[in-house]
Amino acid sequence: MSQKDQAGLALTGASPKAAQAYCEALSLYHRMGGDPFTLLEQAITDSPGFVMAHVLKANLMLVGTNPETMMGGIAALETAKTLAGTDRERGHVAALASVAAGEIRDAGRILEDLSIEHPRDLQALQAGQLMDFLLGDSRMLRDRIARVLPHWSDAMPDYHAVLAMLAFGLEESGFYGRAEAAGRRALELQPLDAWAQHAVAHVMEMQDRRADGIAFMRRESTGWQQDSYFAVHNWWHLALFHLGLGETDEVLRLYDGPIYGEASTMDFDKLDAAALLWRLKLLGVDVGDRWRRLADVYEQGVLGMSAFTDAHAMMAFVGAGRADGVKAVLAAQDQALAAPGDNAGMVRDVGLPLIQAIAAFDAGAYAIAADRLRGVRNRSGRFGGSHAQRDLIDLTLIASARRGGDAGLEKALLAERANAKPLSIGDEALLARAA
Structure with a gap:
């Protein structure tokens, strides 16, 4: 009997144990926290032919990292290329191959088509929005998510991630009120969702609501500070709020602490x-x-x-x-x-x-x-x-x-x-x- 993920999509080459580890890693990916790599390594060790485990590993490693990590992502992609999979799974591999070749628009289009055919494929949606971000495509940041909304509801696993992505797309399109509402609802569903936190922070930055932003990041919603691999960027947003109030000593304290107190070679952290x-x-x-x-x-x-x-x-x-x-x-x-x-x-x-x-x-x-x-x-x-x-x-x-x-x-x-x-x-x- 073939295994399936949270959305009921086939997982070729996975044992029940590997599928469970993968699904747990996928949920961590959707909130940008925890340690999805350990779970993926468990899944791959158990089921070396599990194509989507290699795909998720590559998605985590190919963009915004350092050369060493990128090479790990390339290795995961090369393995995935040799494995059997459904048309949907092969689409993921093709998108990753385009990313590795620097063809971001092609990757975004492949993932766009995957989302149209499989609107519950949240990995395709999240990877696709990253392509839109890399291209600065504010319309697709919003519309890629809007297209799948009729297929989702509060009762579905990881729905918070859909709302978080919607919030960011709405914010980048100037719909600040709706963006904040969607982001806050995502945080109600999953307080550890770092992307939802980030979307609401963007709203407050664009509206120059500095004091609101500080309160939101420091007191209203603090789950992102716990174990998120996206935390540096959210700390950066907090620093911008303090900077807007002229509190440069606090900005430098944040820089010397969670932002860059420990020098990181990751591209997103450096920038x-x-x-x-x-x-x-x-x-x-x-x-x-x-x-x-x-x-x-x-x-x-x-x-x-x-x-x-x-x-x-x-x-x-x-x-x-x-x-x-x-x-x-x-x-x-x-x-x-x-x-x-x-x-x-x-x-x-x-x-x-x-x-x-x-x-x-x-x-x-x-x-x-x-x-x-x-x-x-x-x-x-x-x-x-x-x-x-x-x-x-x-x-x-x-x-x-x-x-x-x-x-x-x-x-x-x-x-x-x-x-x-x-x-x-x-x-x-x-x-x-x-x-």
Whole structure:
């Protein structure tokens, strides 16, 4: 008798014991916490031909990690390619092969089709939304989830994850009230859901509800702090709330603690660290030796694979005064432009001009920095990330206009920002104070 997962989908090659371990790992994946790897290793040891166990392992390892972890994901994918499976399972393998080849759009389309045919396949949905995030596709972040909603209800296992993904998609589409409601409902169902926590934090960031955000992260909902492998990013959101209130000492305390107190080689962790230090740099805050330590870690990494992560590497090298690192990032972009995969377009459309702007800003060439940033900010979604992450572009543009003495541009930018964030209580005041 073939085994099935929580949604009743076939699990080719799994024994009952392996299927149980996999389902437990899958639930951990859906809330982004715990130790799914140990469970997956148990499943694979018991049933080496269990294709979806290898698929989930690869999904956990291929994106946002370090080169060593990525190689583990490639190994899991290569094993999965040799195993038997249903058409649905083979679709997962094909999507992973596209990810490994840098073809993020192709992977997203394969997963999109899987979700249309199998709307209860939550792994396809979650992996698909990650592709949308990497592409900065706010519409698909929302609509990929909306399509499957008629097939889900509160009574179904892991429904909280559907609501959490819906919340993030709604937030990135500007439906803040609905997004917050969906995220909070997800947390009622599963208080440990780190993605739901993250979605509500995004709402509060975009509305500049700094005090609300601090209360939410520190007192209202604290399950994400316990055992989430996504916790660094949520701590980063808490730091942004404190930064918006001018509480830079608390920001540095969080940086030195849960955000980057222990240097991480994971791409997503490094870019959070770089983005936070860059915001402090724009405010004129002395961060001591932190840039040097972050740049040391970036020097151990690989450049040219992601325009989004390379832009943050440039921040680290500029912040640390590493001329060789700056040259290496620029050289990597030249190579990336000629490489296969979606990253070439991301570099061309956004990454390279942004990286050049960061270097120009640091060199005091504020007019050049502003010109590059004005050219990319309205299309910056093309190289991935969220609105909150890409806000760094606008903040750097405002700082460039101010430091370059372009009062007209500065006033125009502040007026548009006040209109876009009517609940704002002080981003601009902080920048003015720094000036």
